[in-house]
Amino acid sequence: MSAPLDPTKLKITTVGSRKTYPPNEELTFGKIMTDHMLVAEWDSETGWGTPEIKPYADFQMDPASYVFHYAFCCFEGQKAFVGEDDQVRIFRPDKNMARLNKSTSRIALPTVDPDVGVKLMREFVKIEKDVIPKGRGMSLYLRPTVIANNASLGVGVPTKALFYIIASPVGSYKASGPIRLKATDDAVRSWPGGTGDTKLGANYAPCVVPQQQAAKEGFMQNLWLFNGYLTEVGMMNFFLVFLNKETGKKEFTTAPLDGLILEGVTRMSILELARERLDPTEWEITERKVHITELIERSKKNEVLEAFGAGTAAIVSPVQEVCYHSESVVLPTAVDGGETTKLVRKWIQDIQYGVDVHPFAEVVN
Numbered sequence: 598m599s600a601p602l603d604p605t606k607l608k609i610t611t612v613g614s615r616k617t618y619p620p621n622e623e624l625t626f627g628k629i630m631t632d633h634m635l636v637a638e639w640d641s642e643t644g645w646g647t648p649e650i651k652p653y654a655d656f657q658m659d660p661a662s663y664v665f666h667y668a669f670c671c672f673e674g675q676k677a678f679v680g681e682d683d684q685v686r687i688f689r690p691d692k693n694m695a696r697l698n699k700s701t702s703r704i705a706l707p708t709v710d711p712d713v714g715v716k717l718m719r720e721f722v723k724i725e726k727d728v729i730p731k732g733r734g735m736s737l738y739l740r741p742t743v744i745a746n747n748a749s750l751g752v753g754v755p756t757k758a759l760f761y762i763i764a765s766p767v768g769s770y771k772a773s774g775p776i777r778l779k780a781t782d783d784a785v786r787s788w789p790g791g792t793g794d795t796k797l798g799a800n801y802a803p804c805v806v807p808q809q810q811a812a813k814e815g816f817m818q819n820l821w822l823f824n825g826y827l828t829e830v831g832m833m834n835f836f837l838v839f840l841n842k843e844t845g846k847k848e849f850t851t852a853p854l855d856g857l858i859l860e861g862v863t864r865m866s867i868l869e870l871a872r873e874r875l876d877p878t879e880w881e882i883t884e885r886k887v888h889i890t891e892l893i894e895r896s897k898k899n900e901v902l903e904a905f906g907a908g909t910a911a912i913v914s915p916v917q918e919v920c921y922h923s924e925s926v927v928l929p930t931a932v933d934g935g936e937t938t939k940l941v942r943k944w945i946q947d948i949q950y951g952v953d954v955h956p957f958a959e960v961v962n
Contacts, residue, residue, distance in 0.1 A: 599644030602637055602709060602760075604716040610651045611724065621730045624768035626910060627738065631728055635721045635762040639707045641755070648717055650724055653763065659748035667752050669745030670798035671700035674909045675862070676736040676767075677722045677961065679729045680951025686958040687722060687739075688949055690715045692862045697741055699860075700795040705754045706743050714741070714760075715959075721762050722961050733950055734769025738910075770910045775917030775930040778830060779816040780889055781807055782921075786821040786829060787857045793828075794856050801832070818906070820919055826886045828857050833906035833914065834864040837887060838937050840900045847902065849875065849937065850883040863907045863945065866957060870944050889921050896926040903935035904928055913942045 612632045619629070630653055637648040663669045673693040678686050694714040701708050718739065729737040741762045745755030784807040787793020792800055804819070808831070811819050818831035829835055829852070839848040849871055852858050871882050895901050904916035915934035919926040933939060947953035 599642070600646075602639075602645040602648060602713050602717075604648065604713050604720070606647050607717065607720055608647055608649045608651075609720075609724065610649070612652045615728065618728060618730075618766060621732060621735055621768055624730060624735075624766055626767050626770060627765050629765055631725045631737070631764045631766065633721070633724050633764075635717055637717075637760045639758040639760065641757070645707075650721055656746075656759070658746055661748040661750055663745035663747055663749065663752075663755055666750065667745075668797070668799035669704055669706060669755055669758075670742070671697065671704065671706065671796055672740055672742040672798065673697045673796060675739045675741075676909060676949070677726075677729055677739060677764075678736050678949045678951075678958075679726075679731045680949075680958075682951045684951055685722060685726045685729065685961040686949065686951060687718065687961060688959075689862050689866065689957050690718055690959060692865065693741070694718075696796060696860060696862070697743065700797055701743050703792055703795045704797060706745060707758050707760075709743070709760055718762060719959075719961050721764070725764055726961065728766055730766050730768065733946060736767055736949075738765045738767045740764065767910075770912075775915040775928075775932065775934070776817040776906070777815065777918045778818050778820040778916055778920070779811040779814060780822055780827075780919055780921035781811065781819040782822045782825070782889075783807075784819075785823055786819075788823065789856060791856075794854070794859060796859060804832070816920070822889055823857055825888045825890065826852070827889065827892065828852055829859070830906040830914075830916070833908035833911070834858060834861040836864075836867070836903075836905050836907055836913075836941075837892070837901065838903040838935070839895060840902055841881075842898070842900060846879060846881055847937075848881045848883055850881075850885055850887065851907075853884040853886065855886075861908055863909055863912060866945060867907055867941050871941070874944070892919065892926055893921065893924050901926060901928060903930065903937050905934060905938045905941075907941075912945050913938050 747757035
Protein backbone atom coordinates (compact mmCIF):
# COMPACT_ATOMS: atom_id res chain seq x y z
CA MET A 598 0.00 0.00 0.00
CA SER A 599 1.32 3.44 -0.93
CA ALA A 600 2.15 5.65 2.04
CA PRO A 601 0.21 8.94 2.38
CA LEU A 602 1.94 12.26 2.88
CA ASP A 603 2.05 12.49 6.68
CA PRO A 604 2.54 15.95 8.27
CA THR A 605 3.10 14.38 11.71
CA LYS A 606 6.39 12.97 10.40
CA LEU A 607 7.69 16.35 9.27
CA LYS A 608 11.43 16.62 9.83
CA ILE A 609 12.85 20.12 10.37
CA THR A 610 16.49 21.14 9.98
CA THR A 611 17.21 24.88 10.13
CA VAL A 612 20.20 26.91 9.03
CA GLY A 613 22.76 28.03 11.57
CA SER A 614 22.49 31.69 10.64
CA ARG A 615 20.17 33.67 8.40
CA LYS A 616 21.24 35.38 5.18
CA THR A 617 21.05 39.15 5.00
CA TYR A 618 18.12 40.53 3.04
CA PRO A 619 18.03 43.90 1.26
CA PRO A 620 15.74 46.67 2.52
CA ASN A 621 12.10 46.47 1.48
CA GLU A 622 12.40 49.10 -1.24
CA GLU A 623 15.12 47.03 -2.97
CA LEU A 624 13.27 43.71 -3.00
CA THR A 625 12.69 42.46 -6.56
CA PHE A 626 9.98 39.95 -7.31
CA GLY A 627 11.23 36.37 -7.10
CA LYS A 628 14.96 37.10 -7.13
CA ILE A 629 15.90 36.26 -3.53
CA MET A 630 14.91 32.99 -1.87
CA THR A 631 14.56 32.35 1.84
CA ASP A 632 16.90 30.10 3.78
CA HIS A 633 14.73 26.97 3.73
CA MET A 634 12.61 24.78 1.50
CA LEU A 635 10.05 22.07 2.12
CA VAL A 636 10.54 18.85 0.15
CA ALA A 637 8.66 15.53 -0.06
CA GLU A 638 9.51 12.69 -2.45
CA TRP A 639 6.93 10.43 -4.09
CA ASP A 640 7.31 6.99 -5.66
CA SER A 641 4.55 5.20 -7.56
CA GLU A 642 5.20 1.97 -5.65
CA THR A 643 5.89 3.17 -2.11
CA GLY A 644 3.97 6.46 -2.04
CA TRP A 645 5.11 9.55 -0.16
CA GLY A 646 8.35 9.77 1.77
CA THR A 647 9.04 11.83 4.88
CA PRO A 648 8.40 15.55 4.36
CA GLU A 649 11.33 17.77 5.31
CA ILE A 650 11.96 21.44 5.91
CA LYS A 651 15.66 21.90 5.36
CA PRO A 652 18.20 24.50 4.23
CA TYR A 653 17.63 25.78 0.70
CA ALA A 654 19.92 23.94 -1.71
CA ASP A 655 20.24 22.73 -5.28
CA PHE A 656 18.56 19.52 -6.38
CA GLN A 657 20.70 16.76 -7.84
CA MET A 658 18.78 15.29 -10.79
CA ASP A 659 19.44 12.94 -13.68
CA PRO A 660 19.70 14.76 -17.06
CA ALA A 661 17.03 12.36 -18.35
CA SER A 662 14.50 13.42 -15.70
CA TYR A 663 10.98 13.74 -17.09
CA VAL A 664 10.62 17.37 -16.06
CA PHE A 665 13.43 18.42 -18.39
CA HIS A 666 12.12 16.67 -21.49
CA TYR A 667 8.35 16.42 -21.25
CA ALA A 668 7.43 19.37 -18.98
CA PHE A 669 5.91 17.38 -16.13
CA CYS A 670 5.77 20.44 -13.91
CA CYS A 671 3.05 22.48 -12.21
CA PHE A 672 3.08 25.09 -9.49
CA GLU A 673 1.14 27.63 -7.46
CA GLY A 674 1.72 31.24 -6.51
CA GLN A 675 0.43 32.52 -3.19
CA LYS A 676 1.46 34.80 -0.35
CA ALA A 677 1.89 35.15 3.39
CA PHE A 678 1.63 38.57 5.06
CA VAL A 679 2.51 40.25 8.33
CA GLY A 680 -0.63 42.14 9.32
CA GLU A 681 -0.97 45.51 10.96
CA ASP A 682 -1.59 43.50 14.15
CA ASP A 683 1.76 41.67 13.62
CA GLN A 684 -0.01 38.37 13.01
CA VAL A 685 1.08 36.27 10.04
CA ARG A 686 -1.63 35.29 7.54
CA ILE A 687 -1.77 33.14 4.41
CA PHE A 688 -4.35 34.13 1.80
CA ARG A 689 -6.74 31.27 0.93
CA PRO A 690 -4.17 28.43 0.97
CA ASP A 691 -6.90 25.79 0.55
CA LYS A 692 -7.88 27.24 -2.82
CA ASN A 693 -4.33 27.17 -4.10
CA MET A 694 -3.87 23.60 -2.93
CA ALA A 695 -7.08 22.56 -4.70
CA ARG A 696 -5.86 24.19 -7.90
CA LEU A 697 -2.46 22.52 -7.57
CA ASN A 698 -4.22 19.16 -7.52
CA LYS A 699 -6.23 20.08 -10.61
CA SER A 700 -2.93 20.76 -12.34
CA THR A 701 -1.18 17.59 -11.14
CA SER A 702 -4.15 15.47 -12.19
CA ARG A 703 -4.02 16.94 -15.71
CA ILE A 704 -0.47 15.66 -16.27
CA ALA A 705 -0.54 12.39 -14.27
CA LEU A 706 1.45 13.68 -11.29
CA PRO A 707 0.50 12.66 -7.74
CA THR A 708 -2.01 14.81 -5.89
CA VAL A 709 -1.31 16.29 -2.46
CA ASP A 710 -4.00 15.83 0.18
CA PRO A 711 -5.31 19.41 0.46
CA ASP A 712 -5.46 19.48 4.27
CA VAL A 713 -1.97 17.99 4.50
CA GLY A 714 -0.61 20.45 1.96
CA VAL A 715 -1.97 23.39 3.92
CA LYS A 716 -0.61 22.02 7.20
CA LEU A 717 2.86 21.62 5.70
CA MET A 718 2.70 25.12 4.24
CA ARG A 719 1.75 26.54 7.62
CA GLU A 720 4.77 24.86 9.21
CA PHE A 721 7.02 26.18 6.47
CA VAL A 722 5.70 29.74 6.93
CA LYS A 723 6.29 29.45 10.69
CA ILE A 724 9.95 28.71 9.98
CA GLU A 725 10.25 31.68 7.62
CA LYS A 726 7.93 34.14 9.42
CA ASP A 727 10.76 36.35 10.68
CA VAL A 728 11.89 37.17 7.14
CA ILE A 729 8.47 38.27 5.86
CA PRO A 730 8.86 41.98 5.04
CA LYS A 731 6.45 44.25 6.88
CA GLY A 732 4.26 46.95 5.42
CA ARG A 733 1.34 47.20 3.01
CA GLY A 734 2.32 45.74 -0.32
CA MET A 735 5.04 43.56 1.26
CA SER A 736 4.75 39.79 1.54
CA LEU A 737 6.37 36.38 1.38
CA TYR A 738 5.68 34.84 -2.01
CA LEU A 739 5.19 31.06 -1.76
CA ARG A 740 5.80 28.69 -4.66
CA PRO A 741 4.47 25.13 -4.11
CA THR A 742 5.66 22.98 -7.01
CA VAL A 743 5.33 19.37 -8.20
CA ILE A 744 7.68 17.89 -10.79
CA ALA A 745 8.36 14.42 -12.20
CA ASN A 746 11.97 13.37 -11.68
CA ASN A 747 12.11 9.76 -12.84
CA ALA A 748 14.83 9.30 -15.46
CA SER A 749 13.77 8.00 -18.87
CA LEU A 750 13.59 9.26 -22.44
CA GLY A 751 10.44 7.26 -23.05
CA VAL A 752 7.40 9.40 -22.26
CA GLY A 753 4.76 7.86 -20.01
CA VAL A 754 3.16 8.12 -16.59
CA PRO A 755 5.65 9.49 -14.03
CA THR A 756 6.93 7.01 -11.45
CA LYS A 757 8.80 9.46 -9.24
CA ALA A 758 7.98 13.02 -8.25
CA LEU A 759 8.95 15.86 -5.92
CA PHE A 760 6.58 18.17 -4.08
CA TYR A 761 8.41 21.19 -2.76
CA ILE A 762 7.79 24.71 -1.51
CA ILE A 763 10.21 27.59 -1.80
CA ALA A 764 9.65 31.22 -0.86
CA SER A 765 10.80 34.71 -1.75
CA PRO A 766 10.32 37.96 0.21
CA VAL A 767 8.80 40.47 -2.19
CA GLY A 768 8.03 44.14 -2.26
CA SER A 769 5.08 46.01 -3.64
CA TYR A 770 4.45 44.94 -7.23
CA LYS A 771 4.13 48.13 -9.25
CA ALA A 772 4.09 48.74 -12.95
CA SER A 773 5.05 52.17 -14.21
CA GLY A 774 1.49 53.45 -14.12
CA PRO A 775 -1.54 51.98 -15.89
CA ILE A 776 -0.60 49.40 -18.53
CA ARG A 777 -1.03 49.42 -22.29
CA LEU A 778 -2.14 46.12 -23.83
CA LYS A 779 -1.76 44.60 -27.27
CA ALA A 780 -4.88 42.57 -28.09
CA THR A 781 -3.18 39.52 -29.57
CA ASP A 782 -4.79 37.19 -32.09
CA ASP A 783 -1.73 35.94 -34.00
CA ALA A 784 -0.80 33.68 -31.06
CA VAL A 785 -3.02 31.99 -28.48
CA ARG A 786 -2.42 31.28 -24.81
CA SER A 787 -4.97 28.47 -24.58
CA TRP A 788 -7.56 26.59 -26.59
CA PRO A 789 -10.54 24.26 -25.96
CA GLY A 790 -9.46 20.93 -24.53
CA GLY A 791 -6.01 22.28 -23.70
CA THR A 792 -4.38 23.14 -20.38
CA GLY A 793 -5.10 26.87 -20.09
CA ASP A 794 -7.20 26.29 -16.97
CA THR A 795 -4.29 24.68 -15.11
CA LYS A 796 -1.05 26.16 -13.81
CA LEU A 797 1.48 24.13 -15.77
CA GLY A 798 4.99 25.34 -16.41
CA ALA A 799 4.48 24.47 -20.08
CA ASN A 800 1.78 27.16 -20.36
CA TYR A 801 4.18 30.00 -19.64
CA ALA A 802 7.25 29.66 -21.88
CA PRO A 803 5.29 29.99 -25.17
CA CYS A 804 3.89 33.34 -23.99
CA VAL A 805 7.31 34.98 -23.68
CA VAL A 806 8.02 35.59 -27.39
CA PRO A 807 4.62 37.25 -28.05
CA GLN A 808 5.22 39.40 -24.97
CA GLN A 809 8.65 40.37 -26.30
CA GLN A 810 7.04 41.39 -29.57
CA ALA A 811 4.39 43.41 -27.75
CA ALA A 812 7.12 45.15 -25.73
CA LYS A 813 8.93 46.13 -28.93
CA GLU A 814 5.71 47.83 -30.03
CA GLY A 815 5.45 49.76 -26.77
CA PHE A 816 3.01 47.54 -24.87
CA MET A 817 3.48 46.07 -21.40
CA GLN A 818 1.39 42.92 -21.87
CA ASN A 819 -0.67 40.89 -24.29
CA LEU A 820 -4.43 40.80 -24.01
CA TRP A 821 -4.96 37.23 -25.20
CA LEU A 822 -7.81 36.68 -27.63
CA PHE A 823 -9.41 33.41 -28.72
CA ASN A 824 -11.68 33.69 -31.75
CA GLY A 825 -11.85 37.38 -30.91
CA TYR A 826 -12.98 36.89 -27.30
CA LEU A 827 -11.00 38.37 -24.40
CA THR A 828 -9.42 35.74 -22.15
CA GLU A 829 -6.47 36.84 -20.00
CA VAL A 830 -4.04 39.72 -19.79
CA GLY A 831 -0.45 38.57 -19.60
CA MET A 832 -0.57 36.04 -16.78
CA MET A 833 -3.55 37.63 -15.03
CA ASN A 834 -7.33 37.40 -15.22
CA PHE A 835 -9.00 40.38 -16.92
CA PHE A 836 -11.86 42.48 -15.51
CA LEU A 837 -13.97 45.19 -17.14
CA VAL A 838 -16.43 47.77 -15.85
CA PHE A 839 -19.12 48.70 -18.38
CA LEU A 840 -21.89 51.26 -18.12
CA ASN A 841 -25.32 50.19 -19.39
CA LYS A 842 -26.78 53.51 -20.47
CA GLU A 843 -30.28 52.05 -20.87
CA THR A 844 -30.56 50.82 -17.26
CA GLY A 845 -28.04 53.16 -15.64
CA LYS A 846 -26.37 50.13 -14.02
CA LYS A 847 -22.69 49.29 -14.13
CA GLU A 848 -21.57 45.82 -15.14
CA PHE A 849 -18.53 44.25 -13.47
CA THR A 850 -17.48 41.37 -15.67
CA THR A 851 -14.72 38.86 -16.37
CA ALA A 852 -14.31 35.88 -18.69
CA PRO A 853 -16.15 32.67 -17.70
CA LEU A 854 -14.48 29.46 -16.52
CA ASP A 855 -14.87 27.70 -19.86
CA GLY A 856 -11.50 25.91 -19.87
CA LEU A 857 -9.62 28.75 -21.54
CA ILE A 858 -8.64 30.77 -18.46
CA LEU A 859 -6.97 30.01 -15.17
CA GLU A 860 -9.31 29.90 -12.19
CA GLY A 861 -7.44 32.60 -10.33
CA VAL A 862 -7.76 32.72 -6.56
CA THR A 863 -7.66 36.53 -6.72
CA ARG A 864 -10.33 36.41 -9.45
CA MET A 865 -12.51 34.13 -7.31
CA SER A 866 -12.07 36.36 -4.27
CA ILE A 867 -12.87 39.57 -6.15
CA LEU A 868 -16.07 38.07 -7.57
CA GLU A 869 -17.20 36.75 -4.19
CA LEU A 870 -16.57 40.08 -2.48
CA ALA A 871 -18.19 42.06 -5.29
CA ARG A 872 -21.35 39.95 -5.05
CA GLU A 873 -21.44 40.52 -1.30
CA ARG A 874 -20.55 44.21 -1.23
CA LEU A 875 -21.65 46.00 -4.39
CA ASP A 876 -25.22 47.32 -4.39
CA PRO A 877 -27.28 45.09 -6.73
CA THR A 878 -29.54 48.01 -7.60
CA GLU A 879 -26.49 49.71 -9.12
CA TRP A 880 -24.37 46.79 -10.28
CA GLU A 881 -24.52 43.58 -12.28
CA ILE A 882 -21.75 41.06 -11.55
CA THR A 883 -21.25 38.76 -14.52
CA GLU A 884 -18.92 36.11 -15.91
CA ARG A 885 -19.35 36.15 -19.66
CA LYS A 886 -17.56 36.26 -22.98
CA VAL A 887 -16.69 39.72 -24.28
CA HIS A 888 -15.60 40.05 -27.91
CA ILE A 889 -12.97 42.57 -28.87
CA THR A 890 -15.52 44.24 -31.17
CA GLU A 891 -17.89 44.76 -28.22
CA LEU A 892 -15.09 46.43 -26.27
CA ILE A 893 -14.25 48.72 -29.19
CA GLU A 894 -17.86 49.64 -29.99
CA ARG A 895 -18.82 50.30 -26.39
CA SER A 896 -15.69 52.38 -25.93
CA LYS A 897 -16.88 54.62 -28.78
CA LYS A 898 -20.13 55.12 -26.83
CA ASN A 899 -18.17 55.94 -23.62
CA GLU A 900 -19.55 52.78 -21.97
CA VAL A 901 -16.16 51.31 -20.93
CA LEU A 902 -15.30 52.79 -17.54
CA GLU A 903 -12.41 50.67 -16.24
CA ALA A 904 -10.29 47.62 -16.96
CA PHE A 905 -7.70 45.83 -14.86
CA GLY A 906 -5.72 42.63 -14.61
CA ALA A 907 -5.98 40.61 -11.39
CA GLY A 908 -3.56 38.10 -9.89
CA THR A 909 -1.47 37.13 -6.90
CA ALA A 910 1.57 39.28 -7.71
CA ALA A 911 -0.12 42.63 -8.28
CA ILE A 912 -3.67 42.06 -6.90
CA VAL A 913 -4.86 44.51 -9.57
CA SER A 914 -3.07 46.26 -12.43
CA PRO A 915 -5.08 49.12 -14.00
CA VAL A 916 -5.28 49.20 -17.79
CA GLN A 917 -5.00 52.50 -19.63
CA GLU A 918 -5.24 51.38 -23.25
CA VAL A 919 -6.07 48.33 -25.36
CA CYS A 920 -4.89 48.32 -28.97
CA TYR A 921 -6.21 45.96 -31.61
CA HIS A 922 -4.70 46.43 -35.06
CA SER A 923 -5.67 50.01 -35.98
CA GLU A 924 -8.26 50.40 -33.21
CA SER A 925 -7.53 51.80 -29.76
CA VAL A 926 -9.59 51.72 -26.57
CA VAL A 927 -8.40 54.39 -24.15
CA LEU A 928 -9.63 54.22 -20.58
CA PRO A 929 -9.93 57.20 -18.20
CA THR A 930 -7.67 55.54 -15.65
CA ALA A 931 -5.80 57.30 -12.86
CA VAL A 932 -2.25 56.21 -12.01
CA ASP A 933 -3.46 53.79 -9.35
CA GLY A 934 -6.64 52.79 -11.18
CA GLY A 935 -10.25 53.88 -11.38
CA GLU A 936 -12.72 53.92 -8.53
CA THR A 937 -13.64 50.22 -8.77
CA THR A 938 -10.03 49.13 -9.26
CA LYS A 939 -8.95 51.00 -6.12
CA LEU A 940 -11.92 49.62 -4.16
CA VAL A 941 -11.10 46.03 -5.12
CA ARG A 942 -7.44 46.52 -4.18
CA LYS A 943 -8.47 47.88 -0.79
CA TRP A 944 -10.87 44.95 -0.15
CA ILE A 945 -8.16 42.38 -0.79
CA GLN A 946 -5.33 44.18 0.99
CA ASP A 947 -7.44 44.93 4.07
CA ILE A 948 -8.10 41.19 4.38
CA GLN A 949 -4.48 40.22 3.74
CA TYR A 950 -3.13 42.63 6.36
CA GLY A 951 -5.76 41.93 9.02
CA VAL A 952 -7.56 45.27 8.85
CA ASP A 953 -10.65 43.35 7.77
CA VAL A 954 -10.71 40.12 9.79
CA HIS A 955 -12.03 37.71 7.20
CA PRO A 956 -11.97 33.92 6.64
CA PHE A 957 -10.05 34.41 3.37
CA ALA A 958 -6.92 35.09 5.44
CA GLU A 959 -5.76 32.20 7.62
CA VAL A 960 -3.76 33.19 10.69
CA VAL A 961 -0.55 31.19 11.20
CA ASN A 962 -0.12 30.76 14.97
